[in-house]
Amino acid sequence: MAYLVICFFFGLAGGIVGRIKGSSFFLWFAVSAVLPFVGLMAAVLYRVESNELRRQCPSCGNVVPLHDALCTRCGTELEFPEVAIVPESVSRASRR
Structure with missing residues (x-):
């Protein structure tokens, strides 16, 4: 019984951390509950990856x-761009 409680709280913590980082709560809850310490x-x-700079393919x-x-x-080899595209998450945060 104590093991199930530990698994639940590790799952809850992993789910919350995953959701804060923009991923699925339920996915990280399941991973953290099945593998308590490793999953968390x-x-x-x-x-x-939502906070990374992006670029547009010229092709x-x-x-x-x-x-x-x-x-x-398309598989085109990309050179390093002159200008990068700012991620949506950063542009949304600057508007607040």
């Missing part, structure tokens, strides 16, 4: 993360 550490160390116009070397839609 994975949620804490999970990279937030197809697809918006990809700045660190991508190839376009995920």
Whole structure:
């Protein structure tokens, strides 16, 4: 019984951390409940990709993360851009 309580609270903590980082609460709840300590550490160390700079592919116009070397839609090799696109999460926060 004590193990289930521990799993529940680790799941709750992992779900909250995952939701704060912009991912699914239920996914991180399940991972953290099944693997209590490891799941919570994975949620804490999970990279937030919504805050990364982006760039636009010159061939197809697809918006990809700045660190991508190839376009995920057309496969064009991308050079480092002159201007990066600011993520939506940053532009929303600056408007407040």
